[in-house]
Amino acid sequence: MSELFEIYRKQFVIELAVVAQYRVSIALWILSLVAEPIVYMTVWTTITKQQGSVGGFTGGEFAAYYITWMLVRHFAVTLSPDALEWRVRQGEFSALLLKPIHPVHTDIASNIAYKLVALPIILAMMLGLATIFPPTYNFHLWSILAFIPVMFMAYLIRFLSHWILGILAFWTTRANSIFQIFFVSEIFLTGRLAPLSLLPVPIQIVASILPFRWMIAFPVELLLGKVTPEDALVGFGMQTIWLGLEVMLLLLVWRAGVKRYAAVGA
Protein backbone atom coordinates (compact mmCIF):
# COMPACT_ATOMS: atom_id res chain seq x y z
CA MET A 1 0.00 0.00 0.00
CA SER A 2 2.82 2.40 0.91
CA GLU A 3 4.42 1.55 -2.45
CA LEU A 4 1.19 2.47 -4.23
CA PHE A 5 1.08 5.71 -2.25
CA GLU A 6 4.65 6.47 -3.35
CA ILE A 7 3.68 5.92 -6.99
CA TYR A 8 0.70 8.26 -6.56
CA ARG A 9 2.93 10.85 -4.95
CA LYS A 10 5.48 10.70 -7.77
CA GLN A 11 2.80 10.71 -10.45
CA PHE A 12 1.15 13.61 -8.69
CA VAL A 13 4.38 15.67 -8.63
CA ILE A 14 4.90 14.97 -12.33
CA GLU A 15 1.37 15.93 -13.24
CA LEU A 16 1.68 19.14 -11.24
CA ALA A 17 4.75 20.00 -13.29
CA VAL A 18 2.93 19.13 -16.51
CA VAL A 19 -0.28 21.05 -15.80
CA ALA A 20 1.74 24.00 -14.50
CA GLN A 21 3.17 24.27 -18.02
CA TYR A 22 -0.33 24.65 -19.39
CA ARG A 23 -1.76 26.82 -16.60
CA VAL A 24 -2.84 29.64 -18.92
CA SER A 25 -4.77 27.36 -21.28
CA ILE A 26 -6.27 25.53 -18.28
CA ALA A 27 -7.35 28.88 -16.76
CA LEU A 28 -8.96 29.96 -20.02
CA TRP A 29 -10.76 26.64 -20.37
CA ILE A 30 -12.11 26.83 -16.81
CA LEU A 31 -13.27 30.41 -17.37
CA SER A 32 -15.26 29.17 -20.35
CA LEU A 33 -17.03 26.69 -18.04
CA VAL A 34 -18.61 29.47 -16.01
CA ALA A 35 -21.10 30.18 -18.80
CA GLU A 36 -23.23 27.13 -18.04
CA PRO A 37 -24.03 27.83 -14.35
CA ILE A 38 -24.59 31.51 -15.19
CA VAL A 39 -27.30 30.50 -17.67
CA TYR A 40 -28.99 28.19 -15.13
CA MET A 41 -28.78 30.77 -12.34
CA THR A 42 -30.16 33.53 -14.55
CA VAL A 43 -33.10 31.36 -15.62
CA TRP A 44 -33.95 30.11 -12.12
CA THR A 45 -33.54 33.47 -10.34
CA THR A 46 -35.78 35.09 -12.97
CA ILE A 47 -38.44 32.42 -12.35
CA THR A 48 -38.17 32.72 -8.55
CA LYS A 49 -38.47 36.50 -8.78
CA GLN A 50 -41.87 35.96 -10.43
CA GLN A 51 -43.04 32.95 -8.39
CA GLY A 52 -41.29 33.37 -5.04
CA SER A 53 -39.83 29.87 -4.91
CA VAL A 54 -39.77 26.76 -7.08
CA GLY A 55 -40.06 23.35 -5.43
CA GLY A 56 -38.87 24.83 -2.15
CA PHE A 57 -35.85 26.57 -3.75
CA THR A 58 -35.61 30.34 -3.35
CA GLY A 59 -33.49 32.47 -5.69
CA GLY A 60 -30.68 32.47 -3.13
CA GLU A 61 -30.88 28.70 -2.79
CA PHE A 62 -30.67 28.25 -6.56
CA ALA A 63 -27.58 30.48 -6.54
CA ALA A 64 -26.11 28.39 -3.71
CA TYR A 65 -27.00 25.20 -5.62
CA TYR A 66 -25.19 26.16 -8.81
CA ILE A 67 -22.21 27.76 -7.08
CA THR A 68 -21.77 24.54 -5.10
CA TRP A 69 -22.46 22.51 -8.24
CA MET A 70 -19.49 24.27 -9.89
CA LEU A 71 -17.21 23.12 -7.10
CA VAL A 72 -18.57 19.57 -7.08
CA ARG A 73 -18.39 19.33 -10.83
CA HIS A 74 -14.79 20.44 -10.72
CA PHE A 75 -13.96 17.75 -8.18
CA ALA A 76 -15.88 15.24 -10.30
CA VAL A 77 -14.06 16.06 -13.54
CA THR A 78 -12.62 12.84 -15.00
CA LEU A 79 -10.48 11.68 -17.85
CA SER A 80 -12.77 11.84 -20.86
CA PRO A 81 -13.77 8.49 -22.39
CA ASP A 82 -12.75 10.03 -25.73
CA ALA A 83 -9.17 10.22 -24.45
CA LEU A 84 -9.26 6.52 -23.65
CA GLU A 85 -10.79 5.73 -27.01
CA TRP A 86 -7.95 7.69 -28.62
CA ARG A 87 -5.42 5.60 -26.70
CA VAL A 88 -7.02 2.38 -27.89
CA ARG A 89 -7.17 3.57 -31.52
CA GLN A 90 -3.64 4.94 -31.58
CA GLY A 91 -2.04 2.11 -29.64
CA GLU A 92 -1.07 4.49 -26.87
CA PHE A 93 -1.96 2.00 -24.18
CA SER A 94 1.23 0.10 -25.02
CA ALA A 95 3.59 2.16 -22.88
CA LEU A 96 1.18 1.92 -19.94
CA LEU A 97 0.66 -1.82 -20.35
CA LEU A 98 4.38 -2.46 -20.11
CA LYS A 99 4.51 -0.95 -16.64
CA PRO A 100 3.85 -3.20 -13.64
CA ILE A 101 0.93 -1.08 -12.42
CA HIS A 102 -2.66 -0.80 -13.63
CA PRO A 103 -3.02 2.24 -15.95
CA VAL A 104 -6.06 3.43 -14.00
CA HIS A 105 -3.76 4.51 -11.15
CA THR A 106 -1.76 6.77 -13.45
CA ASP A 107 -4.92 8.41 -14.71
CA ILE A 108 -6.43 8.96 -11.26
CA ALA A 109 -3.21 10.50 -9.94
CA SER A 110 -2.92 12.78 -12.95
CA ASN A 111 -6.58 13.76 -12.73
CA ILE A 112 -6.33 14.71 -9.04
CA ALA A 113 -3.24 16.82 -9.74
CA TYR A 114 -5.14 18.74 -12.41
CA LYS A 115 -7.99 19.42 -9.98
CA LEU A 116 -5.68 20.86 -7.35
CA VAL A 117 -3.90 23.13 -9.83
CA ALA A 118 -7.20 24.45 -11.17
CA LEU A 119 -8.94 24.74 -7.77
CA PRO A 120 -7.91 28.36 -7.01
CA ILE A 121 -9.43 29.49 -10.31
CA ILE A 122 -12.67 27.67 -9.53
CA LEU A 123 -12.81 29.21 -6.04
CA ALA A 124 -12.23 32.68 -7.49
CA MET A 125 -15.04 32.13 -9.98
CA MET A 126 -17.36 30.92 -7.22
CA LEU A 127 -16.66 34.09 -5.26
CA GLY A 128 -17.32 36.20 -8.34
CA LEU A 129 -20.64 34.46 -8.97
CA ALA A 130 -21.61 34.81 -5.31
CA THR A 131 -21.33 38.59 -5.61
CA ILE A 132 -23.59 38.65 -8.69
CA PHE A 133 -26.05 35.98 -7.47
CA PRO A 134 -26.04 36.16 -3.64
CA PRO A 135 -26.44 32.59 -2.36
CA THR A 136 -28.37 31.40 0.70
CA TYR A 137 -26.51 28.63 2.51
CA ASN A 138 -27.67 26.52 5.47
CA PHE A 139 -24.34 24.89 6.30
CA HIS A 140 -24.00 22.22 8.97
CA LEU A 141 -20.57 21.39 10.30
CA TRP A 142 -21.23 17.64 10.04
CA SER A 143 -22.27 17.92 6.40
CA ILE A 144 -19.15 19.89 5.53
CA LEU A 145 -17.04 17.16 7.16
CA ALA A 146 -19.08 14.39 5.52
CA PHE A 147 -18.66 16.14 2.17
CA ILE A 148 -14.97 15.16 1.99
CA PRO A 149 -15.40 11.34 1.83
CA VAL A 150 -18.67 11.66 -0.11
CA MET A 151 -17.03 13.84 -2.74
CA PHE A 152 -14.09 11.46 -3.03
CA MET A 153 -16.45 8.53 -3.55
CA ALA A 154 -18.50 10.56 -6.04
CA TYR A 155 -15.35 11.35 -8.00
CA LEU A 156 -14.23 7.72 -8.07
CA ILE A 157 -17.68 6.54 -9.22
CA ARG A 158 -17.74 9.06 -12.06
CA PHE A 159 -14.11 8.44 -12.94
CA LEU A 160 -14.57 4.68 -13.17
CA SER A 161 -17.84 5.06 -15.14
CA HIS A 162 -16.01 7.11 -17.75
CA TRP A 163 -12.98 4.82 -17.73
CA ILE A 164 -15.15 1.75 -18.27
CA LEU A 165 -17.02 3.56 -21.07
CA GLY A 166 -13.72 4.57 -22.67
CA ILE A 167 -12.39 1.04 -22.83
CA LEU A 168 -15.50 -0.07 -24.72
CA ALA A 169 -13.43 1.17 -27.65
CA PHE A 170 -11.67 -2.21 -27.48
CA TRP A 171 -14.87 -3.69 -28.91
CA THR A 172 -16.42 -1.06 -31.12
CA THR A 173 -15.35 1.84 -33.25
CA ARG A 174 -18.66 3.49 -32.40
CA ALA A 175 -17.97 3.85 -28.69
CA ASN A 176 -18.48 7.58 -29.04
CA SER A 177 -22.24 7.12 -29.57
CA ILE A 178 -22.43 5.26 -26.25
CA PHE A 179 -20.52 8.09 -24.55
CA GLN A 180 -23.06 10.59 -25.87
CA ILE A 181 -25.99 8.60 -24.44
CA PHE A 182 -24.23 8.56 -21.08
CA PHE A 183 -23.44 12.29 -21.18
CA VAL A 184 -27.05 13.19 -22.05
CA SER A 185 -28.24 11.02 -19.14
CA GLU A 186 -25.81 12.88 -16.90
CA ILE A 187 -27.36 16.24 -17.81
CA PHE A 188 -30.74 15.12 -16.48
CA LEU A 189 -29.87 12.62 -13.80
CA THR A 190 -26.97 14.27 -11.96
CA GLY A 191 -28.85 17.46 -11.11
CA ARG A 192 -27.12 19.54 -13.73
CA LEU A 193 -30.11 21.00 -15.58
CA ALA A 194 -32.13 21.35 -12.39
CA PRO A 195 -31.94 20.06 -8.81
CA LEU A 196 -33.18 16.46 -8.82
CA SER A 197 -35.97 17.25 -6.35
CA LEU A 198 -37.60 19.40 -9.06
CA LEU A 199 -37.75 16.53 -11.53
CA PRO A 200 -40.64 14.02 -11.75
CA VAL A 201 -40.47 11.27 -9.11
CA PRO A 202 -39.81 8.42 -11.62
CA ILE A 203 -36.75 10.28 -12.88
CA GLN A 204 -35.55 10.82 -9.31
CA ILE A 205 -35.92 7.08 -8.68
CA VAL A 206 -33.97 6.20 -11.82
CA ALA A 207 -31.24 8.69 -10.84
CA SER A 208 -31.02 7.11 -7.37
CA ILE A 209 -30.95 3.52 -8.56
CA LEU A 210 -28.31 4.21 -11.20
CA PRO A 211 -24.97 5.80 -10.23
CA PHE A 212 -25.90 9.26 -11.54
CA ARG A 213 -27.24 10.85 -8.37
CA TRP A 214 -24.25 9.69 -6.36
CA MET A 215 -21.75 11.25 -8.74
CA ILE A 216 -22.76 14.92 -8.41
CA ALA A 217 -26.25 15.68 -7.03
CA PHE A 218 -25.69 13.93 -3.70
CA PRO A 219 -22.51 15.84 -2.68
CA VAL A 220 -24.14 19.12 -3.80
CA GLU A 221 -27.25 18.44 -1.69
CA LEU A 222 -25.07 17.39 1.24
CA LEU A 223 -23.01 20.59 1.20
CA LEU A 224 -26.18 22.68 0.89
CA GLY A 225 -27.50 21.09 4.10
CA LYS A 226 -30.44 19.47 2.30
CA VAL A 227 -29.60 15.92 3.43
CA THR A 228 -30.38 14.48 6.86
CA PRO A 229 -27.65 12.47 8.64
CA GLU A 230 -29.69 9.28 8.04
CA ASP A 231 -30.02 10.02 4.31
CA ALA A 232 -26.32 10.86 4.20
CA LEU A 233 -25.53 7.39 5.53
CA VAL A 234 -27.85 5.75 3.02
CA GLY A 235 -26.24 7.82 0.27
CA PHE A 236 -22.77 6.82 1.37
CA GLY A 237 -23.92 3.20 1.37
CA MET A 238 -25.19 3.57 -2.20
CA GLN A 239 -21.89 5.13 -3.21
CA THR A 240 -20.01 2.20 -1.65
CA ILE A 241 -22.20 -0.30 -3.52
CA TRP A 242 -21.74 1.49 -6.84
CA LEU A 243 -18.00 1.87 -6.36
CA GLY A 244 -17.71 -1.84 -5.54
CA LEU A 245 -19.74 -2.78 -8.61
CA GLU A 246 -17.67 -0.52 -10.83
CA VAL A 247 -14.36 -1.89 -9.54
CA MET A 248 -15.58 -5.42 -10.33
CA LEU A 249 -16.87 -4.34 -13.73
CA LEU A 250 -13.63 -2.55 -14.49
CA LEU A 251 -11.56 -5.63 -13.72
CA LEU A 252 -13.79 -7.81 -15.90
CA VAL A 253 -14.03 -5.39 -18.81
CA TRP A 254 -10.34 -4.55 -18.66
CA ARG A 255 -9.26 -8.18 -18.66
CA ALA A 256 -11.50 -8.96 -21.62
CA GLY A 257 -10.69 -5.71 -23.44
CA VAL A 258 -6.92 -6.03 -23.23
CA LYS A 259 -7.20 -9.37 -25.03
CA ARG A 260 -8.59 -7.48 -27.98
CA TYR A 261 -5.99 -4.72 -27.87
CA ALA A 262 -4.25 -4.51 -31.22
CA ALA A 263 -1.45 -2.15 -30.12
CA VAL A 264 -1.60 -0.63 -33.58
CA GLY A 265 0.68 2.26 -34.37
CA ALA A 266 2.75 1.67 -31.29
Added chain:
Amino acid sequence: MSASTPAVRIRDLRKTYIVTEREAGMKAALRSLVKRKTREVKAVDNISFDVQPGEVVGFLGPNGAGKTTTLKMLSGLLHPTSGEANVLGFTPYKRERGFLTQITLVMGQRNQLVWDIPAADSFELNRAIYRIPRDEFKKTLDELVALLDLTPLMGKPVRNLSLGERMKCEIAGALLHKPKVLFLDEPTIGLDLTAQRRIRNFIKEYNERHNATVLLTSHYMADVEALCKRVVVIHHGKILFDGDLAKLVQRMNPTKTIIVELGEEGIDPQRLSVYGEVLGTENGHISLRVPKNDTARIITQMLAELPISDVSIEDPPIEDAIEQIFATPDDSNVMKAMAGD
Protein backbone atom coordinates in the same frame (compact mmCIF):
# COMPACT_ATOMS: atom_id res chain seq x y z
CA MET B 1 15.87 -20.63 -14.21
CA SER B 2 18.77 -22.92 -15.13
CA ALA B 3 21.39 -21.90 -17.65
CA SER B 4 20.03 -24.38 -20.20
CA THR B 5 16.44 -23.12 -20.02
CA PRO B 6 15.80 -20.72 -22.87
CA ALA B 7 15.06 -17.13 -21.84
CA VAL B 8 12.54 -16.95 -24.68
CA ARG B 9 10.67 -19.97 -25.94
CA ILE B 10 8.13 -19.79 -28.76
CA ARG B 11 6.17 -22.74 -30.10
CA ASP B 12 3.72 -22.59 -33.01
CA LEU B 13 2.92 -18.99 -32.20
CA ARG B 14 0.20 -17.43 -34.31
CA LYS B 15 -1.49 -14.06 -34.46
CA THR B 16 -4.28 -13.37 -36.90
CA TYR B 17 -6.36 -10.27 -37.36
CA ILE B 18 -9.78 -9.97 -38.89
CA VAL B 19 -9.86 -6.89 -41.10
CA THR B 20 -12.87 -5.45 -42.83
CA GLU B 21 -12.59 -4.71 -46.51
CA ARG B 22 -14.61 -2.80 -49.03
CA GLU B 23 -14.05 -1.35 -52.44
CA ALA B 24 -14.19 2.37 -53.14
CA GLY B 25 -17.40 4.06 -54.22
CA MET B 26 -20.96 4.64 -53.09
CA LYS B 27 -22.24 1.21 -54.13
CA ALA B 28 -19.62 -0.61 -52.09
CA ALA B 29 -20.30 1.72 -49.14
CA LEU B 30 -24.02 0.89 -49.20
CA ARG B 31 -23.32 -2.80 -49.62
CA SER B 32 -21.01 -2.74 -46.60
CA LEU B 33 -23.90 -1.41 -44.48
CA VAL B 34 -25.78 -4.66 -45.08
CA LYS B 35 -22.93 -7.12 -45.28
CA ARG B 36 -19.43 -6.48 -44.08
CA LYS B 37 -16.69 -8.27 -45.95
CA THR B 38 -13.90 -9.47 -43.71
CA ARG B 39 -10.58 -11.13 -44.31
CA GLU B 40 -8.24 -12.96 -41.99
CA VAL B 41 -4.70 -11.63 -42.00
CA LYS B 42 -1.99 -13.91 -40.65
CA ALA B 43 0.48 -11.52 -39.04
CA VAL B 44 2.47 -14.35 -37.43
CA ASP B 45 2.00 -17.84 -38.75
CA ASN B 46 3.12 -20.77 -36.59
CA ILE B 47 6.59 -19.67 -35.65
CA SER B 48 8.86 -21.50 -33.22
CA PHE B 49 12.30 -20.64 -31.87
CA ASP B 50 14.27 -20.29 -28.64
CA VAL B 51 16.61 -17.60 -27.42
CA GLN B 52 19.16 -18.63 -24.82
CA PRO B 53 20.01 -16.45 -21.81
CA GLY B 54 22.60 -13.82 -22.75
CA GLU B 55 22.10 -14.34 -26.48
CA VAL B 56 21.65 -11.39 -28.88
CA VAL B 57 19.44 -12.39 -31.78
CA GLY B 58 18.60 -10.27 -34.80
CA PHE B 59 14.99 -10.57 -35.86
CA LEU B 60 14.91 -9.58 -39.51
CA GLY B 61 12.22 -9.08 -42.08
CA PRO B 62 10.69 -6.45 -44.32
CA ASN B 63 7.87 -4.16 -43.16
CA GLY B 64 4.77 -6.16 -42.31
CA ALA B 65 6.69 -9.44 -41.94
CA GLY B 66 5.47 -10.00 -38.37
CA LYS B 67 8.52 -8.86 -36.37
CA THR B 68 6.83 -6.20 -34.29
CA THR B 69 3.74 -8.34 -33.76
CA THR B 70 6.00 -11.09 -32.39
CA LEU B 71 7.80 -8.67 -30.08
CA LYS B 72 4.47 -7.32 -28.86
CA MET B 73 3.28 -10.85 -28.09
CA LEU B 74 6.52 -11.58 -26.26
CA SER B 75 6.25 -8.41 -24.18
CA GLY B 76 2.63 -9.12 -23.27
CA LEU B 77 0.97 -6.35 -25.28
CA LEU B 78 -0.81 -8.74 -27.61
CA HIS B 79 -2.61 -12.00 -26.91
CA PRO B 80 -1.54 -14.74 -29.33
CA THR B 81 -4.29 -16.33 -31.41
CA SER B 82 -2.74 -19.72 -30.65
CA GLY B 83 0.55 -21.30 -29.74
CA GLU B 84 2.83 -20.80 -26.83
CA ALA B 85 5.13 -17.98 -25.79
CA ASN B 86 7.24 -18.20 -22.68
CA VAL B 87 9.65 -15.56 -21.44
CA LEU B 88 11.73 -16.27 -18.32
CA GLY B 89 9.16 -18.87 -17.34
CA PHE B 90 6.23 -16.46 -17.63
CA THR B 91 3.33 -16.37 -20.07
CA PRO B 92 3.68 -12.81 -21.40
CA TYR B 93 0.02 -11.92 -21.97
CA LYS B 94 -0.77 -12.52 -18.29
CA ARG B 95 1.43 -9.49 -17.63
CA GLU B 96 2.35 -10.56 -14.10
CA ARG B 97 4.43 -8.16 -12.07
CA GLY B 98 7.34 -10.63 -11.91
CA PHE B 99 7.38 -10.70 -15.71
CA LEU B 100 7.01 -6.97 -16.36
CA THR B 101 9.82 -6.11 -13.96
CA GLN B 102 12.24 -8.37 -15.85
CA ILE B 103 11.61 -7.34 -19.43
CA THR B 104 11.56 -4.22 -21.51
CA LEU B 105 10.30 -3.29 -24.94
CA VAL B 106 11.86 -0.34 -26.71
CA MET B 107 10.05 0.78 -29.81
CA GLY B 108 11.88 3.27 -32.02
CA GLN B 109 10.62 6.85 -31.71
CA ARG B 110 7.79 5.89 -29.38
CA ASN B 111 7.65 8.28 -26.51
CA GLN B 112 7.31 6.59 -23.15
CA LEU B 113 8.76 9.58 -21.34
CA VAL B 114 6.58 12.45 -20.19
CA TRP B 115 6.92 15.03 -22.92
CA ASP B 116 6.78 18.26 -20.93
CA ILE B 117 9.19 17.54 -18.12
CA PRO B 118 12.85 16.51 -17.89
CA ALA B 119 13.62 12.84 -18.38
CA ALA B 120 15.05 12.74 -14.83
CA ASP B 121 11.50 13.16 -13.45
CA SER B 122 10.17 10.28 -15.57
CA PHE B 123 13.06 8.15 -14.33
CA GLU B 124 12.04 8.92 -10.74
CA LEU B 125 8.50 7.79 -11.52
CA ASN B 126 9.86 4.55 -12.96
CA ARG B 127 11.85 4.05 -9.76
CA ALA B 128 8.60 4.14 -7.79
CA ILE B 129 6.65 1.98 -10.26
CA TYR B 130 9.34 -0.71 -10.46
CA ARG B 131 10.01 -0.41 -6.71
CA ILE B 132 13.74 -0.01 -7.23
CA PRO B 133 15.63 0.63 -3.97
CA ARG B 134 17.14 4.14 -3.97
CA ASP B 135 20.79 3.00 -3.76
CA GLU B 136 20.36 0.54 -6.59
CA PHE B 137 18.47 3.11 -8.67
CA LYS B 138 21.24 5.67 -8.24
CA LYS B 139 23.90 3.15 -9.18
CA THR B 140 22.04 2.01 -12.31
CA LEU B 141 21.18 5.55 -13.34
CA ASP B 142 24.80 6.67 -12.93
CA GLU B 143 25.89 3.75 -15.08
CA LEU B 144 23.33 4.54 -17.78
CA VAL B 145 24.14 8.25 -17.69
CA ALA B 146 27.83 7.45 -18.19
CA LEU B 147 27.30 4.85 -20.92
CA LEU B 148 24.84 6.95 -22.89
CA ASP B 149 26.38 10.34 -22.09
CA LEU B 150 23.14 11.70 -20.66
CA THR B 151 24.48 14.30 -18.20
CA PRO B 152 23.67 17.34 -20.36
CA LEU B 153 20.19 15.99 -21.18
CA MET B 154 18.85 15.11 -17.76
CA GLY B 155 17.46 18.55 -16.88
CA LYS B 156 15.94 19.44 -20.26
CA PRO B 157 12.23 18.88 -20.96
CA VAL B 158 11.92 15.86 -23.25
CA ARG B 159 10.18 17.91 -25.94
CA ASN B 160 13.36 20.03 -26.30
CA LEU B 161 15.60 17.04 -27.02
CA SER B 162 16.67 15.96 -30.49
CA LEU B 163 15.50 12.60 -31.82
CA GLY B 164 18.79 10.91 -30.95
CA GLU B 165 18.89 12.46 -27.49
CA ARG B 166 15.31 11.39 -26.84
CA MET B 167 16.05 7.85 -27.96
CA LYS B 168 18.99 7.64 -25.57
CA CYS B 169 16.74 8.81 -22.73
CA GLU B 170 14.02 6.35 -23.79
CA ILE B 171 16.53 3.52 -23.64
CA ALA B 172 17.81 4.62 -20.23
CA GLY B 173 14.24 4.83 -18.91
CA ALA B 174 13.51 1.35 -20.26
CA LEU B 175 16.56 -0.16 -18.55
CA LEU B 176 16.45 1.43 -15.10
CA HIS B 177 14.92 -1.71 -13.63
CA LYS B 178 17.76 -3.75 -15.16
CA PRO B 179 15.62 -6.07 -17.28
CA LYS B 180 16.97 -9.51 -18.10
CA VAL B 181 15.27 -9.63 -21.50
CA LEU B 182 15.30 -6.73 -23.95
CA PHE B 183 12.96 -6.55 -26.92
CA LEU B 184 14.32 -3.80 -29.13
CA ASP B 185 12.19 -2.79 -32.09
CA GLU B 186 14.18 -0.56 -34.43
CA PRO B 187 16.09 1.16 -31.63
CA THR B 188 18.20 3.19 -34.05
CA ILE B 189 15.56 4.18 -36.58
CA GLY B 190 15.84 7.74 -37.81
CA LEU B 191 19.09 8.43 -35.97
CA ASP B 192 22.28 9.81 -37.49
CA LEU B 193 25.30 7.54 -37.83
CA THR B 194 26.98 8.75 -34.63
CA ALA B 195 23.85 8.21 -32.54
CA GLN B 196 23.31 4.80 -34.15
CA ARG B 197 26.83 3.73 -33.27
CA ARG B 198 26.49 5.00 -29.71
CA ILE B 199 23.29 3.06 -29.10
CA ARG B 200 24.70 -0.03 -30.78
CA ASN B 201 27.78 0.07 -28.54
CA PHE B 202 25.59 0.59 -25.53
CA ILE B 203 23.43 -2.47 -26.29
CA LYS B 204 26.58 -4.55 -26.67
CA GLU B 205 27.98 -3.24 -23.40
CA TYR B 206 24.69 -3.82 -21.55
CA ASN B 207 24.46 -7.38 -22.88
CA GLU B 208 28.02 -8.15 -21.77
CA ARG B 209 27.73 -6.52 -18.34
CA HIS B 210 24.38 -7.99 -17.36
CA ASN B 211 24.25 -11.14 -19.49
CA ALA B 212 20.95 -9.80 -20.81
CA THR B 213 19.04 -11.58 -23.56
CA VAL B 214 18.32 -9.35 -26.54
CA LEU B 215 15.90 -9.82 -29.41
CA LEU B 216 16.47 -6.99 -31.84
CA THR B 217 14.79 -5.85 -35.03
CA SER B 218 16.51 -3.35 -37.27
CA HIS B 219 16.54 -2.28 -40.85
CA TYR B 220 20.14 -1.17 -40.42
CA MET B 221 22.38 -4.09 -41.18
CA ALA B 222 25.21 -2.37 -39.33
CA ASP B 223 23.20 -2.93 -36.13
CA VAL B 224 22.72 -6.59 -36.93
CA GLU B 225 26.33 -7.17 -37.97
CA ALA B 226 27.69 -5.45 -34.88
CA LEU B 227 25.41 -7.14 -32.38
CA CYS B 228 24.00 -10.43 -33.61
CA LYS B 229 25.78 -13.65 -34.32
CA ARG B 230 22.46 -15.35 -34.88
CA VAL B 231 19.54 -14.07 -36.91
CA VAL B 232 15.97 -15.19 -37.34
CA VAL B 233 14.46 -14.15 -40.65
CA ILE B 234 10.69 -13.79 -40.85
CA HIS B 235 8.66 -13.08 -43.95
CA HIS B 236 4.88 -13.13 -44.42
CA GLY B 237 4.61 -14.28 -40.79
CA LYS B 238 6.76 -17.40 -41.32
CA ILE B 239 10.31 -18.08 -40.30
CA LEU B 240 12.55 -18.48 -43.32
CA PHE B 241 15.89 -18.80 -41.61
CA ASP B 242 17.21 -19.27 -38.10
CA GLY B 243 20.93 -19.53 -37.67
CA ASP B 244 24.32 -18.00 -38.07
CA LEU B 245 24.38 -14.62 -39.79
CA ALA B 246 27.48 -15.54 -41.81
CA LYS B 247 25.79 -18.71 -43.06
CA LEU B 248 22.74 -16.77 -44.14
CA VAL B 249 24.87 -14.45 -46.22
CA GLN B 250 26.84 -17.30 -47.75
CA ARG B 251 23.78 -19.31 -48.59
CA MET B 252 21.75 -16.50 -50.04
CA ASN B 253 24.61 -14.87 -51.84
CA PRO B 254 27.43 -17.36 -52.50
CA THR B 255 29.72 -14.81 -54.11
CA LYS B 256 32.85 -12.87 -53.31
CA THR B 257 33.85 -9.39 -54.33
CA ILE B 258 37.32 -9.03 -55.86
CA ILE B 259 38.73 -5.50 -55.79
CA VAL B 260 41.71 -4.86 -58.04
CA GLU B 261 43.95 -1.89 -58.76
CA LEU B 262 45.51 -1.88 -62.19
CA GLY B 263 49.15 -0.89 -62.64
CA GLU B 264 48.46 0.73 -66.05
CA GLU B 265 46.06 3.53 -66.87
CA GLY B 266 43.64 3.49 -69.77
CA ILE B 267 42.31 -0.05 -69.40
CA ASP B 268 38.55 -0.14 -69.87
CA PRO B 269 37.01 -1.64 -66.70
CA GLN B 270 34.48 -3.45 -68.90
CA ARG B 271 37.40 -5.54 -70.21
CA LEU B 272 37.28 -7.26 -66.83
CA SER B 273 33.70 -8.46 -67.38
CA VAL B 274 35.13 -11.70 -68.80
CA TYR B 275 36.21 -12.58 -65.21
CA GLY B 276 32.99 -11.63 -63.41
CA GLU B 277 30.28 -9.01 -62.99
CA VAL B 278 31.79 -5.53 -62.86
CA LEU B 279 30.17 -3.73 -59.92
CA GLY B 280 31.88 -0.38 -60.37
CA THR B 281 35.06 1.66 -60.33
CA GLU B 282 36.15 3.97 -57.53
CA ASN B 283 39.51 5.78 -57.23
CA GLY B 284 41.09 3.40 -59.68
CA HIS B 285 39.79 0.32 -57.85
CA ILE B 286 37.53 -1.98 -59.86
CA SER B 287 35.08 -4.25 -58.05
CA LEU B 288 34.03 -7.58 -59.52
CA ARG B 289 31.46 -10.07 -58.26
CA VAL B 290 32.47 -13.70 -58.82
CA PRO B 291 31.10 -17.08 -57.72
CA LYS B 292 32.56 -17.95 -54.33
CA ASN B 293 33.90 -21.34 -55.45
CA ASP B 294 35.70 -19.86 -58.47
CA THR B 295 37.40 -17.01 -56.58
CA ALA B 296 40.89 -18.56 -56.37
CA ARG B 297 40.91 -19.63 -60.03
CA ILE B 298 39.71 -16.23 -61.27
CA ILE B 299 42.30 -14.33 -59.22
CA THR B 300 45.10 -16.54 -60.53
CA GLN B 301 43.89 -15.96 -64.07
CA MET B 302 43.60 -12.18 -63.59
CA LEU B 303 47.09 -11.94 -62.07
CA ALA B 304 48.46 -13.80 -65.06
CA GLU B 305 46.63 -11.80 -67.69
CA LEU B 306 46.37 -8.24 -66.27
CA PRO B 307 48.88 -5.66 -64.95
CA ILE B 308 47.47 -5.79 -61.38
CA SER B 309 49.22 -3.75 -58.69
CA ASP B 310 46.89 -4.59 -55.79
CA VAL B 311 44.14 -7.08 -55.10
CA SER B 312 41.76 -7.78 -52.21
CA ILE B 313 38.79 -10.08 -51.58
CA GLU B 314 35.64 -9.15 -49.63
CA ASP B 315 32.42 -10.86 -48.63
CA PRO B 316 29.35 -9.31 -50.24
CA PRO B 317 27.46 -6.78 -48.12
CA ILE B 318 24.89 -8.38 -45.84
CA GLU B 319 22.24 -6.03 -47.23
CA ASP B 320 22.51 -7.80 -50.58
CA ALA B 321 21.72 -11.18 -49.02
CA ILE B 322 18.78 -9.86 -47.05
CA GLU B 323 17.47 -7.92 -50.01
CA GLN B 324 17.62 -11.06 -52.10
CA ILE B 325 15.49 -12.97 -49.57
CA PHE B 326 12.78 -10.37 -49.44
CA ALA B 327 12.79 -9.71 -53.15
CA THR B 328 11.90 -13.34 -53.84
CA PRO B 329 8.15 -13.44 -54.44
CA ASP B 330 7.67 -17.09 -53.55
CA ASP B 331 8.65 -18.08 -50.01
CA SER B 332 9.06 -21.73 -50.95
CA ASN B 333 11.90 -20.87 -53.34
CA VAL B 334 13.65 -18.95 -50.60
CA MET B 335 13.15 -21.79 -48.18
CA LYS B 336 14.55 -24.21 -50.74
CA ALA B 337 17.55 -21.96 -51.22
CA MET B 338 18.14 -21.82 -47.50
CA ALA B 339 17.31 -25.41 -46.71
CA GLY B 340 19.83 -28.10 -45.85
CA ASP B 341 23.31 -27.62 -44.62
